[in-house]
Amino acid sequence: MHMADLRIVDHSKDRYHSLAISSVWELAKIRKARVLVVGAGALGNEVCKNLAMMGVKQIVVLDRDTVEVANLSRSVFFREKDHGRAKTEAIAERLQELNPDVEILKLTGDLDSALGLGLIRRMDIVFSCLDSRLARRSVNRMCGKMSKPWVDGAMEDLLGEVAVYVPGRGPCYECTLSQAEKTRIAEAASCRGIALRNLSLGKVPTTPTMGSIVAAIQVQEGIKILNGKPVNSLAGKRLVINCNINDFYVTASERNEECEGHEQFDTVAEVSEFTSSGTSARQVLERFKRESGEDGFVELGREVVIEFRCPGCGGAEVLGEPIRKVDEARQCCPQCGTTRELETTHVVTNKDSWSEWPLSRLGIPKLDVIEVRGAQSVAWYELSGDGVELGFELRPVVQPEVPRDVLPSVQDDAQSKHLEALPVQKSA
Numbered sequence: 524m525h526m527a528d529l530r531i532v533d534h535s536k537d538r539y540h541s542l543a544i545s546s547v548w549e550l551a552k553i554r555k556a557r558v559l560v561v562g563a564g565a566l567g568n569e570v571c572k573n574l575a576m577m578g579v580k581q582i583v584v585l586d587r588d589t590v591e592v593a594n595l596s597r598s599v600f601f602r603e604k605d606h607g608r609a610k611t612e613a614i615a616e617r618l619q620e621l622n623p624d625v626e627i628l629k630l631t632g633d634l635d636s637a638l639g640l641g642l643i644r645r646m647d648i649v650f651s652c653l654d655s656r657l658a659r660r661s662v663n664r665m666c667g668k669m670s671k672p673w674v675d676g677a678m679e680d681l682l683g684e685v686a687v688y689v690p691g692r693g694p695c696y697e698c699t700l701s702q703a704e705k706t707r708i709a710e711a712a713s714c715r716g717i718a719l720r721n722l723s724l725g726k727v728p729t730t731p732t733m734g735s736i737v738a739a740i741q742v743q744e745g746i747k748i749l750n751g752k753p754v755n756s757l758a759g760k761r762l763v764i765n766c767n768i769n770d771f772y773v774t775a776s777e778r779n780e781e782c783e784g785h786e787q788f789d790t791v792a793e794v795s796e797f798t799s800s801g802t803s804a805r806q807v808l809e810r811f812k813r814e815s816g817e818d819g820f821v822e823l824g825r826e827v828v829i830e831f832r833c834p835g836c837g838g839a840e841v842l843g844e845p846i847r848k849v850d851e852a853r854q855c856c857p858q859c860g861t862t863r864e865l866e867t868t869h870v871v872t873n874k875d876s877w878s879e880w881p882l883s884r885l886g887i888p889k890l891d892v893i894e895v896r897g898a899q900s901v902a903w904y905e906l907s908g909d910g911v912e913l914g915f916e917l918r919p920v921v922q923p924e925v926p927r928d929v930l931p932s933v934q935d936d937a938q939s940k941h942l943e944a945l946p947v948q949k950s951a
């Protein structure tokens with residue numbers, strides 16, 4: 524720049540000035556972006572920090588845990604006095620201080636019970652800041668169904684990874700997993716996983732420096748997708764960051780057409796009369812029958828324990844809770860101590876007694892999208908009545924804009940393996 528080009532203009536009052544003059548970002552696109560950050564741990568803190576400083580329109584932050592003093596070594600937004608407070612509460616308060624322009628929405632709970640697909644549907648991009656493969660698989664499936672791109676981050680000691688997944692284009696998270704990794708996820712998701720659940724909690728060594736590095740790349744890559752310029756992004760690829768020896772490299776996997784993670788919902792009907800706590804599967808099925816003429820079934824998208832039966836004393840208890848919420852202690856018969864048998868289901872027909880239960884009792888979160896299948900047709904109904912409580916007005920949602928030309932261009936690296944970041948989810 525020549526000296527003559529310099530203008531003395533006071534930009535000290537413009538928070539976004541340095542972003543506005545960058546040729547890399549389109550500020551207007553960033554300023555209207557709605558983003559979901561899943562996990563408010565070390566990575567979630569850093570991802571939220573960057574997003575808030577860049578001035579996105581809305582950050583929805585989801586976490587189930589409370590702050591512990593042990594988090595302070597790598598979580599910029601937590602303080603000693605926050606010990607015992609919900610992570611979402613603490614982070615929302617500090618983010619608001621950091622940038623009052625950004626709307627913050629807190630979701631306290633786990634992925635399966637607090638995060639409705641309708642919320643993902645209203646987001647532009649999702650950042651996964653999780654520490655388990657099982658939870659990543661959940662994010663993969665949810666983002667896949669709603670056709671939302673997502674950016675995954677992982678770290679362990681001085682190793683890190685960032686991957687970007689664009690549903691329908693290139694590999695999904697599950698396409699990149701080895702058979703052994705898939706088996707471990709399936710185990711963690713099963714009944715047997717109940718007992719294992721807490722074993723590996725907090726076992727992954729992490730550092731604040733790696734948190735900063737991984738999260739910064741996550742946000743940078745996410746912004747490329749938001750900008751609609753995915754050409755040089757990590758879409759469909761994975762960056763491996765080995766800070767032990769300062770080796771950074773990109774790998775890509777093939778899309779596996781047989782993969783189970785590719786379910787994509789089509790047009791979602793927003794139904795303002797439907798809510799998770801006020802609507803039953805039967806009501807949803809009635810609507811489906813009116814519209815399609817068919818008797819369909821609700822696909823819950825999760826395994827739900829309908830009943831406990833005791834082989835010892837013959838006692839039975841009607842339940843209605845996602846299997847992942849049922850721990851070993853509950854499986855034990857309160858009458859005689861025998862391990863009880865579970866009756867589970869993932870579908871509801873109008874013949875089932877539980878079709879009259881509110882959907883929330885079957886583990887359906889607020890603002891979820893309910894899939895109904897018949898012999899000839901399929902429909903997706905959003906529980907849009909929950910949106911008001913979460914601060915969303917009803918509005919026609921534009922169908923997903925999937926960026927073009929994002930297929931991976933780097934050779935498959937079969938030798939690269941995922942970080943051993945917690946094989947089992949923290950409890951469900």
Ligand SMILES: [Zn+2]
Pocket residue numbers: 694695696697698699779782783784785
């Ligand atoms: Zn896949």
Ligand SMILES: [Zn+2]
Pocket residue numbers: 833834835836837838856857858859860861
């Ligand atoms: Zn018993």
